[in-house]
Amino acid sequence: MSARHAGLAPLALALLLAPPAAAQPAAPGFAESAPLVVALDDDDDDEDGTPDREADAPPAFDFGTLQLTGTGWATLATPPGLRVFRGRTALGPDARIALPVELKVQGRALGEHTLHLRGHGADAQRTVRVVGLHFESGEGRIDARTGALRPSLQIPNDATLPRDPLAERSGDPAAFRVVVADPELEGDEARALLRAIDANGRHARLPLRMHARGDGTHVSPWLRLVTDALDATAPGVEGRLLHVSLRDVVELDYHGATQSLRVGRPGDEDGALAARRVSVDVHVLREGGRPVVGRDPAQARAWAREQLVIASEVWAQCLVDFEARAITVHDPAPPAVLSFGEPEGFIAAGGSVRFVAGETTIGPVAIAAGAEPLDAALVVARALREADFDATVTLNPRASYAARPTADVLVRRDGRPVALRAVEGQPLTDDRRLRVRIPEVDLVGGLEEFDNRNAAGGSLEERALVLPTRDGDPATIDLYVVNRFEGRTRQGEAFIEADHGALVNTVILDRRGLEQQRTAFTQAHEIGHVLLDQPFHPDDVGDPVPWRLMSAGAADPTLRGPRRLTAEECARARDRSGVNARPTLLQRHPGRGR
Secondary structure, three states: OOHHHHHHHHHHHHHHHOOOOOOOOOOOEEOOOOOEEEEEOOOOOOOOOOOHHHOOOOOOOOOEEEEEEEEEEEEEEOOOOEEEEEOOEEOOOEEEEEEEEEEEEEEOOOEEEEEEEEEOOEEEEEEEEEEEEEEEEOOEEOOOOOOOEOOOOOOOOOOOOOOOOOOOOOOOOOOEEEEEEOOOOOOOEEEEEEEEEOOOOOEEEEEEEEEEOOOOOEEOOOEEEEOOHHHHOOOOOOOOEEEOOOOOEEEEEEOOEEEEEEEOEOOOOOOOOEOEEEEEEEEEEEEOOEEOOOOOHHHHHHHHHHHHHHHHHHHHHHOEEEEEEEEEEEOOOOOOEEEEOOOOOOOOOOEEEEEEEOOEEEEEEEEOOOOOHHHHHHHHHHHHHHOOOEEEEEEOOOOOOOOOOOEEEEEEEOOEEOOEEOOOOOOOEOOOOOOEEOOOOOOOOOEOOOOOOOOOOOOHHHHHHHOOOOOOOOOOEEEEEEOOEOOOOOOEEEEOHHHOOOOOOEEEEEHHHHHHOOOOOHHHHHHHHHHHOOOOOHHHOOOOOOOEOOOOOOOOOOOOOOOEOOHHHHHHHHHHHOOOOOOOOOEEOOOOOO
């Protein structure tokens, strides 16, 4: 090695081993300089009864986003009208934070507020404008802690919705409007957006044109919530209708600032605005091995689900929706019902009953002279239990032509219906007056429907269809879909609690009732009889009102079709089937808060 190279070697080694000079932190700042607009966070997204601006850890739906740039540490000074969060943690008024970071800001007082970010000799500022957004009904501002929006009960383009955008009042109690208070807003008009957000995050959108009114705010025209697609396209009120479902979030968006209300209050509340849900067990019958609707069981179930969607659209007017607890596609049960006294209700002359249950011969069971149909049923049920069968006795309302009520015995073992038959070559009974019958369901010619004389208890074939297959839970509605009714004079039937029959809270539809769907609303109508506990129709006692759901025989695919409920009907359903009724069909709707 030459002397020259030897002299440079220690210097090169020193350069390789020396640490790099420390990098200077980048100056703190905000990624955007334009004023950020947020709403005074006065709603109650978690529905805990406290305005979000007062909550310790409020939901972040209405927060604005702050992107802080730079590196190292800085101090963020937050004025009293704002609150800044890192994740779920609220920062203090002079918080020391590591950069870069994304923060959320909440509005707590109206007006303009300035954030200061200081560090490394720099001071960055960001203006936050807090605006007021709220919903109004005809009674004034809707309190987000206790109030809610509800779908309209009116035909969507009727005269109760004012066409004047600055009309002081609306004739529809469910109508509402939204209000923007923004001191920086100039001019007589403003734009905003109304969204309906469902449980899956899907949005319906309604652009709004806001108009100045004398108190310094801008208001929308009067608006309505509607629950089906046809109503949402009603002519003459374009821009006034928002398509929603029960418990959707209705969110007002103004320059990115948002506030919201729900469609209906939480189901764990007791008020008239609390949401309710009805559980339905659906039975789609098979005829000749195929479902009476649809090509196969999967399509039959899809039809059934669609029917419950339609019923929910209609009954959302009363803040009620429906869910299928089970949808089964099955054949009629084997003949598992033994009927006494059908149809006349005569008392026994004295004799005996003998039959086969499964492979077990029951009887002869003596029936005393003078025994009523119920007495005979109880005696036979006792004999069945002694033979290790489950026997359930039901008493039917007395038919208008009958001497006494009839009675039925349903026979099961291990939860399954047991096939009954007569002993070969022998009658079921040798009693001269008391009829004993084993009904069998045969859908080939259609299901035997009730008539005006036995409507409360149903026909014998209807009882043979329902009693062996219903779930037995009085808090659910059992819905049966059959091919047709024998007389072909109707599309649906309902059995209600007030009639005290064995088929209580049961609906039977034929496939025509499903095929008409949004023309006759047969399923929603028949379920209405059950929820209202009311057999009558409004046109039974007054002038025809074909636009009402509970009208008799109405069918119309237009806006004036039979799809409207009344406030009185909503109140009656809650009274007769609600949480204080027994059984409770209108169960508390699940879920609280966003």
